[in-house]
Amino acid sequence: MTYLSFFKAECLTLFRSKQRxxxxxxxxxxxxxxxxxxxxxSADFLAPAAGGIIWCAAALSxxxxxxxxxxxxxxxxxxxxxxxxxLSLPWLILIKVGVYWLAMMLPLLLLxxxxxxxxxxxxxxxxxxxxxLLIGTPGLFLIGSIGAALxxxxxxxAMLMVLLILPFYFPIIIFSTAAIxxxxxxxPYGGLLALLAAISLLALVVAPVMTSLCIKASVR
Amino acid sequence: MHSVAILTISDLWVERGExxxxxxxxxxxxxxxxxxxxxxxxAGKSTFFKALLGxxxxxxxSMTFNGDSLTQQRQNFLNNTLYIGHSAGLNGAxxxxxxxxxxxxxxxxxxxxxxxxxLSLGAFAETQxxxxxxxxxxxxxxxxxxxxxxxxxxLDEPFTALDQGLISMLEAKMAAHxxxxxxxxxxxxxxxxxxxxxxxxx
Ligand SMILES: Nc1ncnc2c1ncn2[C@@H]1O[C@H](COP(=O)(O)OP(=O)(O)OP(=O)(O)O)[C@@H](O)[C@H]1O
Ligand SMILES: [Mg+2]
Numbered sequence: 001m002t003y004l005s006f007f008k009a010e011c012l013t014l015f016r017s018k019q020r021x022x023x024x025x026x027x028x029x030x031x032x033x034x035x036x037x038x039x040x041x042s043a044d045f046l047a048p049a050a051g052g053i054i055w056c057a058a059a060l061s062x063x064x065x066x067x068x069x070x071x072x073x074x075x076x077x078x079x080x081x082x083x084x085x086x087l088s089l090p091w092l093i094l095i096k097v098g099v100y101w102l103a104m105m106l107p108l109l110l111l112x113x114x115x116x117x118x119x120x121x122x123x124x125x126x127x128x129x130x131x132x133l134l135i136g137t138p139g140l141f142l143i144g145s146i147g148a149a150l151x152x153x154x155x156x157x158a159m160l161m162v163l164l165i166l167p168f169y170f171p172i173i174i175f176s177t178a179a180i181x182x183x184x185x186x187x188p189y190g191g192l193l194a195l196l197a198a199i200s201l202l203a204l205v206v207a208p209v210m211t212s213l214c215i216k217a218s219v220r
Numbered sequence: 221m222h223s224v225a226i227l228t229i230s231d232l233w234v235e236r237g238e239x240x241x242x243x244x245x246x247x248x249x250x251x252x253x254x255x256x257x258x259x260x261x262x263a264g265k266s267t268f269f270k271a272l273l274g275x276x277x278x279x280x281x282s283m284t285f286n287g288d289s290l291t292q293q294r295q296n297f298l299n300n301t302l303y304i305g306h307s308a309g310l311n312g313a314x315x316x317x318x319x320x321x322x323x324x325x326x327x328x329x330x331x332x333x334x335x336x337x338x339l340s341l342g343a344f345a346e347t348q349x350x351x352x353x354x355x356x357x358x359x360x361x362x363x364x365x366x367x368x369x370x371x372x373x374x375l376d377e378p379f380t381a382l383d384q385g386l387i388s389m390l391e392a393k394m395a396a397h398x399x400x401x402x403x404x405x406x407x408x409x410x411x412x413x414x415x416x417x418x419x420x421x422x
Pocket of ligand 2: 266
């Protein structure tokens, strides 16, 4: 096994089981569409709320779908094979999470302008929204990966995992939506984006190592 | 040819749940050795493999690889080892060929196809793993075993789900592997018919 062959296998696996990604995206679409229907479809209400709605929908669809990130490989023994492959487990995890991030975020980023239009989000705010999604969501996936690894050996770990990782999502959601509000009020938002980037970078360093510790503890 | 021991296990104990297992297991393996680990269900055969691979901490005793402590040589040891456990370790969403490609990206197409047809998997190269029978999945794991270049084979119940013809074939492959300087450590409830081996009872 090499890093490259693992990357290819991951892409293929995800492509074969695209239902998982499609379901997560469908969930995202549903939340965004149902929100205005349920509360208030007027532009006055939606324009300031749009960023928050899209961010909450994105975070929710990540949290419900990433729970099963390691389930299959745990069940079929390939997770053990990764641990004993002699390759560095944190790097393999980073590849796995990276592939998943790409598969889910590319379509989501493409869908976002459409929904921003639907929710009356002004176009300068749309750019900031896209920037926060691009910078902030790696953090969501990386933190989610720790939770998924922590609960991989549990039969009904989904709820536990959501409760475990959701608090770590708060700062990401707060800073992202604050950046979108800032531009709507004409305030500087660069610092907020920098904070988001800092969180994602921290997660990039810490999460693969933490995830690999959790995986090593569960494949025994 | 009597070379030095590559792998030495002495007085090994591993804690698993409430009980201490392995009872001070000791043996050493030189290149060319087949070590056959036997024992009742739950005796600790799989536990031993996991301790060897570093998946479980050991309670006491020592393991050495090429003369150095195995814990320090872990990376080196893993690079020279191929482990096939109770589950075949193959990805159900990928086809037979893609699974082999994943584990052995450098292996030439021709050699892979030859090994597949040797194991009557020729027609299934493009079939997804979860559409194969249990025995066929084990066969795919064997293809991987045969084409790999690792010196040490760790096989936990390798005969599970194999038909009689394949059991003899696997034994022959193990014989060829050790004849070329490899080491095979296997746990099984079946006696080996065509091989001379060192038996270790747990
Ligand atoms: N995940 C686990 N957690 C706690 N205890 C375990 C676990 N797996 C196995 N054990 C215990 O460790 C003991 C040894 O198990 P092990 O799997 O090593 O047996 P084995 O010799 O491989 O048996 P078999 O022939 O059935 O494969 C058993 O008594 C079992 O109860
Ligand atoms: Mg066993």
